[in-house]
Amino acid sequence: MKHQKIYPRKSEVQPQSKEPLYAELLRAAKVATEDAASVADVLRACLNKVCDCTQWPFAHARILTEENELSGRSAKEVWRVPFLDPQRFRDRALRMNRLRSGIDWRMQMVTTARPAVLFDLEHELDLKGQHAARELGLRSALGMPVLAGENVTAICEFFSSDAIPQDVLCEEVFAAIGDAVAHAIEMKQTREQLREMTGRLLTLQDDERRRLARELHDTTGQNLSMLALNIDLLTRGQFTAEERQSKLNECGDLARASLQEVRTFSYTLHPPLLEELGVFSALRTFIEGFAERSGILIDLELPDRSVCVPRDLETTIFRVVQESLSNVHKHSHSPTARVCVAVGADGVFIQVEDEGTGLPASAELAELPAKIGVGIGSMQERVRHCGGRMQLHSHGAGTQLEVNLPLRQAAHAATA
Numbered sequence: 001m002k003h004q005k006i007y008p009r010k011s012e013v014q015p016q017s018k019e020p021l022y023a024e025l026l027r028a029a030k031v032a033t034e035d036a037a038s039v040a041d042v043l044r045a046c047l048n049k050v051c052d053c054t055q056w057p058f059a060h061a062r063i064l065t066e067e068n069e070l071s072g073r074s075a076k077e078v079w080r081v082p083f084l085d086p087q088r089f090r091d092r093a094l095r096m097n098r099l100r101s102g103i104d105w106r107m108q109m110v111t112t113a114r115p116a117v118l119f120d121l122e123h124e125l126d127l128k129g130q131h132a133a134r135e136l137g138l139r140s141a142l143g144m145p146v147l148a149g150e151n152v153t154a155i156c157e158f159f160s161s162d163a164i165p166q167d168v169l170c171e172e173v174f175a176a177i178g179d180a181v182a183h184a185i186e187m188k189q190t191r192e193q194l195r196e197m198t199g200r201l202l203t204l205q206d207d208e209r210r211r212l213a214r215e216l217h218d219t220t221g222q223n224l225s226m227l228a229l230n231i232d233l234l235t236r237g238q239f240t241a242e243e244r245q246s247k248l249n250e251c252g253d254l255a256r257a258s259l260q261e262v263r264t265f266s267y268t269l270h271p272p273l274l275e276e277l278g279v280f281s282a283l284r285t286f287i288e289g290f291a292e293r294s295g296i297l298i299d300l301e302l303p304d305r306s307v308c309v310p311r312d313l314e315t316t317i318f319r320v321v322q323e324s325l326s327n328v329h330k331h332s333h334s335p336t337a338r339v340c341v342a343v344g345a346d347g348v349f350i351q352v353e354d355e356g357t358g359l360p361a362s363a364e365l366a367e368l369p370a371k372i373g374v375g376i377g378s379m380q381e382r383v384r385h386c387g388g389r390m391q392l393h394s395h396g397a398g399t400q401l402e403v404n405l406p407l408r409q410a411a412h413a414a415t416a
Helices: 019-035 039-054 086-093 105-112 127-136 168-236 241-269 273-277 279-294 311-332 365-372 375-385 407-415
Strands: 058-063 076-080 116-118 140-148 151-160 297-301 336-343 347-354 389-394 399-406
Touching: 019 039, 019 168, 039 058, 039 076, 039 151, 039 168, 058 086, 076 086, 086 127, 105 116, 105 140, 105 151, 140 168, 151 168, 168 241, 168 375, 273 279, 273 311, 279 297, 279 311, 279 336, 311 336, 311 347, 311 375, 311 399, 375 389, 375 399
Parallel strands: 297 336
Antiparallel strands: 058 076, 058 151, 116 140, 140 151, 336 347, 347 399, 389 399
């Protein structure tokens, strides 16, 4: 039975010079991928431009999963099939994956991270692949890996009804196109991550402002309201000398309490000792005052005062310890706590432990900001900004927070 060719072969007309075609191909692919809005659009633009320039009829791209799998429902696919139902082409194209030796030529590209060319599908593919190629009227194929660093993140496949040129320049051009696509994908992903981070930071900022507004209203606002009421009563009412003195004493207590709360808020927003003495001296002063006010016995281990770290990292270290102790006081109700900050050649390690009630057994780190306030989320964002890692461990009796901050990335963030 003779197979009907779904896409007819073109007559083989070789251009006089391939360099202009390759130059136009590379330029068009770069421009198209830079203008794309998403990762799928980047791959689609690359497929379209390459096919337009080369007159190749079909193309396919697949984004690998985290396990470097080319198959599976979680993998994303992009198709260039202008004259055929994509599903019908897909069924045939996926059969053209194995060589006569049984090796998957696409996975071979994942291993070598280099473009691969099948110059004669009729002789290089297994029987199923040969049958599919004849049905589609295809003669050759070219595969192009898309790399992120040293890892292949996607595979682009192009199919031709003619013979693909056998020259090193062709492979080099497609390797350069792969690099351009990888760069465009990386830029799109970075922008998306930046948008997500900006959104999270704005949400945390709004949550923090609401918390401060609520605390000011519930504490300082109430004290000032009582102070104003007492002053109003003193100006209009008839009091004995003893009663008047009692009211004045109460006004003085309210004013001093309000002043202390305002100073506490000011210190929380920006501790002046951080700039004056450095992070470790500021931490020691803060923890001594915190232990005195809260009654919590704190075991403190800090590096030598002469150790210097970048300014942004100093702020992150201080805020992590400050917020951790605040959570111990407000939520854990532990009588003791341990704070350890160590500086090594590669980074800073922070550990805060308590012996309190612990966290719910089902609580995930991502859910904690909603469960116990905005402080955990704020710490996460600060640590992430410095390129660090934060972990919470709780077994129902006590909680342990661990933060690792790399010095090199922190220094870069401080100077960026």
